Amino acid sequence: MPLLDVFEKINSEYYQLTSAEKKVADYAVIHQQQTQFMSISELAEEAGVAEATISRFCKRLGYKGYSAFKLAIANATAGRTDRGDMEELEQQEDSLEGMCRAVYRNDAEALAQTLELIRPDGVRKAADMIISANRVLCMGQGGSMILSQECAHLFSTIQLNFTAVMDSHLQAIAASQLTPSDLVIYFSYSGSTKELLKNLQIIRDRKARIILVTRFPKSPGAAYADIVLQCGSREGPLQGGSVAARIAQLYLMDVLFHEVCRRDREGCRARQELVAEVLSDKHI
Numbered sequence: 001m002p003l004l005d006v007f008e009k010i011n012s013e014y015y016q017l018t019s020a021e022k023k024v025a026d027y028a029v030i031h032q033q034q035t036q037f038m039s040i041s042e043l044a045e046e047a048g049v050a051e052a053t054i055s056r057f058c059k060r061l062g063y064k065g066y067s068a069f070k071l072a073i074a075n076a077t078a079g080r081t082d083r084g085d086m087e088e089l090e091q092q093e094d095s096l097e098g099m100c101r102a103v104y105r106n107d108a109e110a111l112a113q114t115l116e117l118i119r120p121d122g123v124r125k126a127a128d129m130i131i132s133a134n135r136v137l138c139m140g141q142g143g144s145m146i147l148s149q150e151c152a153h154l155f156s157t158i159q160l161n162f163t164a165v166m167d168s169h170l171q172a173i174a175a176s177q178l179t180p181s182d183l184v185i186y187f188s189y190s191g192s193t194k195e196l197l198k199n200l201q202i203i204r205d206r207k208a209r210i211i212l213v214t215r216f217p218k219s220p221g222a223a224y225a226d227i228v229l230q231c232g233s234r235e236g237p238l239q240g241g242s243v244a245a246r247i248a249q250l251y252l253m254d255v256l257f258h259e260v261c262r263r264d265r266e267g268c269r270a271r272q273e274l275v276a277e278v279l280s281d282k283h284i
Contacts, residue, residue, distance in 0.1 A: 006072035007032075009061045021057045023047045028073065036073045039192060039216040040066045110244040113232020114251050126211050126227045127259040130155070133183035133209070138164045139171050140187035141195050147187040147213075147246060151253050157275045158261060158268040168195045175199050178208035185211045189231070189245050191219025200224035213249050229256070 010025045017025060027047040028035045035043060043066075044051045058069040130136060136155070138148035145166055152164035165174045178184070184203050188196045191214035203210055204224050212225035215233070222228045231248035261268040 005076040006061065006069065007076055013061060017057070017060070018053075020049045020053045021060065023049050024054055024057045032073060032077050036070050036077065038070075039190065039219050041192075041218040041220070042216065045218065107244050107247050110231075110233035110248040111251055114230075114248040115232075117230045117232055118252075118255065119230075122227050122229060123256060123259055126229065126256055127263065129183050129209050129211060129227065130159075130185075130256070130260055131263060132181075133161065134179065134181040136162045136183045136185060137174055137178075138162065138185045138187075139199065141168060141193055143246065144187035144189065144249075147249050147253070148185070150250065151185055151187070154253065154257055155260070158257075158271050168199075171195075171199050172202060175202040175206065175208075178203060178206040180207040180209075182206075182208040183211065184208060185213070186221070186225075187213045187249060188219075188221055189215050189249070191216045191221035193221075196221050197224075213252055215245070215248075 007029060010029060014022065014025060024043070024047045027043065031046075038046070040051050040054055044054055047054075054066060058064075058066050061069065063069045063072060136152075136159070138152040140146075140148040149164045149166070152162045155162040165171045175184070186196065186200065191212060197220055200210060200212075200221055201224070210225045211227045211229065212221055213229045213231060214222060215231055216222065217228045217230050229252045231245065231252055233242070233245040233248040
């Protein structure tokens with residue numbers, strides 16, 4: 001027998017669901033495309049239920065968790081919903097030129113979405129934290145780890161106290177030795193990975209401050225953060241680590257960098273000149 005897709009499972013289980021679980025089922029069936037892009041916190045708010053209800057609902061359908069449920073929705077809707085948009089995209093990608101334009105529009109849209117989501121007060125407060133911090137640790141898991149490296153590299157041209165911590169074990173060790181005068185800039189598109197939440201708990205216990213760069217301001221990780229910088233770009237479960245999402249986060253980092261530089265233009269300029277002079281010897 002063929003495996004049931006997620007919507008067939010919902011249909012077969014529907015009358016065994018609790019009233020709260022039926023709210024989740026109804027929302028997922030009506031908003032199939034939207035659901036695959038939502039965090040568990042967002043779906044809980046839209047459906048009017050608790051996050052624990054969604055977790056139970058996913059397990060009742062035979063999925064290990066919410067991420068597996070979203071992946072099942074992505075697989076079930078691929079190729080049969082929003083067909084007009086898909087055909088248009090396929091036509092664009094029939095040629096290299098068309099593909100280049102389609103990718104450009106996707107990346108540009110991620111930047112435009114992020115620009116609309118920027119909260120100036122949040123950027124100002126984040127810059128205040130960076131300037132006053134004793135140490136600044138940059139962290140992330142998976143593809144976000146690369147963003148944390150880029151952040152530390154960029155800010156090291158104007159400040160000496162930035163360090164990227166790469167390995168999850170080293171992150172836990174570093175977090176355990178933080179003080180209230182230290183700051184962590186954490187990159188996580190979902191804001192809901194296990195390692196992120198474990199490390200954020202340690203950081204919070206040490207009373208260090210946290211800036212979280214994420215797509216989801218109501219994610220579990222965001223609850224630990226002093227400041228949340230929200231990026232644009234919708235990323236489905238089949239697009240994990242998309243370039244558009246990274247571009248959106250890099251843009252936020254660049255905005256924050258320029259805000260810090262704006263506070264001390266002459267000092268930052270002088271330090272950048274020193275760095276440029278030292279690095280000039282590295283070129284042929």
